[in-house]
Amino acid sequence: MNKKALIAMSGGVDSSVSALMMLEQDYECTGVTMKLFANEDIGVSKANSCCSIDDVADARSVATSLGMLYYVFNFADRFERDVIDRFVDAYVNGRTPNPCIDCNRYLKFDQLFVRAQELGCDYVVTGHYAQISYDEAKGRYLLRKAVDPLKDQSYVLYALTQEQLAHAMFPLGGLYKTQVREIAEKHGFVNAQKHDSQDICFIQTGTYADFIEARLGRKFNPGNFVDEAGNVLGRHKGIIHYTVGQRKGLGLALPQPMYVKEIDTKNNAVILTTNEGLFTKNVTAKNINLIDCDAITEPRRVKARIRYHQQEQWATVTQPDADTLQLVFDDPQRAITKGQSVVMYDGDVVVGGGTIV
Structure with missing residues (x-):
């Protein structure tokens, strides 16, 4: 059968x-x-x-x-x-x-x-x-x-x-x-040359921020752009309009290029830094899933991506508890972003991954 x-x-x-x-x-x-x-x-x-x-x-x-x-x-x-x-x-x-x-x-x-x-x-x-x-x-x-x-x-x-x-x-x-x-x-399929679908299938017009505001039925309050020392650099139009690593669209005239480092929801602030300030070696991930093993019991060498189309980078991973991964990259990585996933590889095999926190 x-x-x-x-x-x-x-x-x-x-x-x-x-x-x-x-x-x-x-x-x-x-x-x-x-x-x-x-x-x-x-x-x-x-x-x-x-x-x-x-x-x-x-x-x-x-x-x-x-x-x-x-x-x-x-x-x-x-x-x-x-x-x-x-x-x-x-x-x-x-x-x-x-x-x-x-x-x-x-x-x-x-x-x-x-x-x-x-x-x-x-x-x-x-x-x-x-x-x-x-x-x-x-x-x-x-x-x-x-x-x-x-x-x-x-x-x-x-x-x-x-x-x-x-x-x-x-x-x-x-x-x-x-x-x-x-x-x-x-085989004469009608869709043989059909374009591939885009990443976010439910947002067809406007920006993701437009979608969120329409979905929630409200606008997000403006707040301050601040540097890492807390100095006010200008006003932002609402925290949902910004993502880590962003430079374009800030609407600021500053002496040097500045980038979004962090979204401070508690204070409705967007923290800016220089390009150098975006780099770090350390990643912590939760909501993890491991595929090629039940647990990582000792430090393990892997290659890892912190976003979909990034080139994999060497790192050492440990698992301090059942739902946490800690990675230390050999080289500092740019704009590690909360909410994205870190995915680990051993050659062409997926070791596992988790959500960056």
């Missing part, structure tokens, strides 16, 4: 080719598009969102051409609670979130897994560029980088558990994006 796979289909080329590849491996496949938010409620037209009518039509077209069952699951309530509300809460509290990681953690590899089990499916399949292998010696599933370094998405998947990795498949991990488009063209 063929194993069953639930294919998460966004309407894009990656998930469509993933579906094709699973069928070619004789899996019994069902396609599903997740409706992730009630578009009109947050001022986004149906035509502009990642789960738009056009995207559903593209996904359905591919599923039909492949002879697959196809569903649309409404996860709007869960997406609002676990992605949008977390996104807003982070900025309000002076952090810079990564909503893609939350979407993977709480929607694609949690809520969708529950539906897959209800449908009797053995695997959840997505179009992510990453690879999964099983290490016999460790008795663990490992998450590895994709072959295509320009498309590798292992960073946003670091929160996957052993149970999730055991029942997830990423067919594109061994392909380059150009190959994926060629496969789609060859």
